[in-house]
Amino acid sequence: MCSAGAIGQAIAECFAVAGAQLVLVYNRTQPAAKEHFTGLGAADVLAVQCNVAELPSCQELVRQALEVFGTVDILVNNAGANGLEPMHVQSPDSFIHDLAVNLHGPYYLMRLLMPGMRAQRSGCVLNITSRAGVLPNVPFSTSYHASKAALINLTGCVQAEADVDGLEDVHLYALHPGGVRSEMTLKKYKNAATTLPDHPAAAAQLTQRVDAYNDSPYLNGMTCVALATGLARRVLRGRYFDVGQDLEDTLKPAAADAITRGADRGLYTLHTRYLGTVPDGSGAVLDEPFAFPGF
Template sequence: MNESYLVNNNQKCERLRGKVAIITGSTLGIGAATARLFVQQGARVVLNSHIHDAAAERISSELGSGHSLFVQADVADAGAMRDMVDKTIAKFGKVDVLVNNAGMNVFADPLQMTDEEWQRCFSVDLEGAWNTTRAVLPFMLEQAAGSIINIASVHGHKIIPGCFPYPVAKHALIGLTKSLGIEYAARGIRVNSISPGLIMTEAIQSWFASCPDPVAEQQRQAALLPCRRIGMPEEVAYTAVFLASDEARFINATDILIDGGRSQLYHD
């Protein structure tokens, strides 16, 4: 079965018909791919970024005001997250799905890292997810249904030297996922996470471009993966669609790795 058939078939199914989703950090990369696919699958989507820039304008225009709403807000601001949820309810009447995708890389030597770097990492990568989750939970509990999807990382499973404190926050995010999933399972709320590996986002493209030999570095990175290729944002987005859909109604407090098998290797 070829990939194009799967894409076209899934689009016709509209697996998220009638659902309303908030996707944080959704103007680029995995977040943007997830927003596009959610709309294709019949959902209405609240887009979010901490800045209102050209990327926000592009995806807002692409998805259209009938299917989407852009809200500029920093996930580190709990009040701003409550306001974003209020705007979602005002426009679409409910919220069925939350995808906590907003995040940032903070890689530093532990003893050289500043207090500000540590605090910003956790305020976005961990507390940001909690701020938004805490804002949507009352509405999801009232309707006795909801799916919360946290975008974690392969860094939450395996440690890569030189990446501190990012893995600490991602390990904690997976812990938050499992704890909340169990806490609210009997009340209709599912909480799961996705842990992407190396995905060809705009940020990764920029990183490759900054290397002395971009082509060679991309080939080197691909060769480290068992599948010998780098993942695409859409491949993460399809997993988010599944977890958001009623097809996954018996999946809870679980993390799904999307890393081409890389984290299972004992040695390169």
């Protein structure tokens, strides 16, 4: 897990309290000292510098982790990059960089570690995504929204492959970590007026939005630990979950049954609803029949 920022450090601390062995990943800013995490209860700690946007760097990270610990049972992908510019202004290099951090990095690490998880028939992947991945038509953060939506679908697709092979103890989740005042978020909104000089009203709204970012990063950290135990794997595996929801309420029998049996279509997934009778892959109608005028 990337452990230098507010969200990453909180996740690492929560897993430390749970007694996990930690591989702390950082790129430029080093994480807190090993003694900080062992003092919280971590069984052991390894810090590795890695640029998750680059495959060779991810390969070296995995090599070191396996050399020290033998196996990796839990993968947390929480590195993030978020450009704030109109798509027609943002440089292609900047756009691709955001995709590389938010999507390619998680893919690289999942690709490197999934064979081991499948071989041992157990493992958990926690992909930290965002509400940005499920909110359509939001301007000025195209690279971030597009990459987070792709990561949510990547999570679901890899889970479906594990399910096809009967790997019940291989479970993946895409999580919105809440509104956390991370360094990335503060930098993005603080500079909105400079980044969006031609859109002062939108920039002002973005600057004010940070006031609503009051969630503790430990809410996400504790949710990650809970999901890693497998307590929700039969209900939320492969799905998108917002940590602002009460996990206990979501797992109550009536709610869990609605999710797993499909009583309410599209819960905790990305989906599109159509006007009319367009069928999905199972032949079920996605919306009420509609008679188009003039036909």
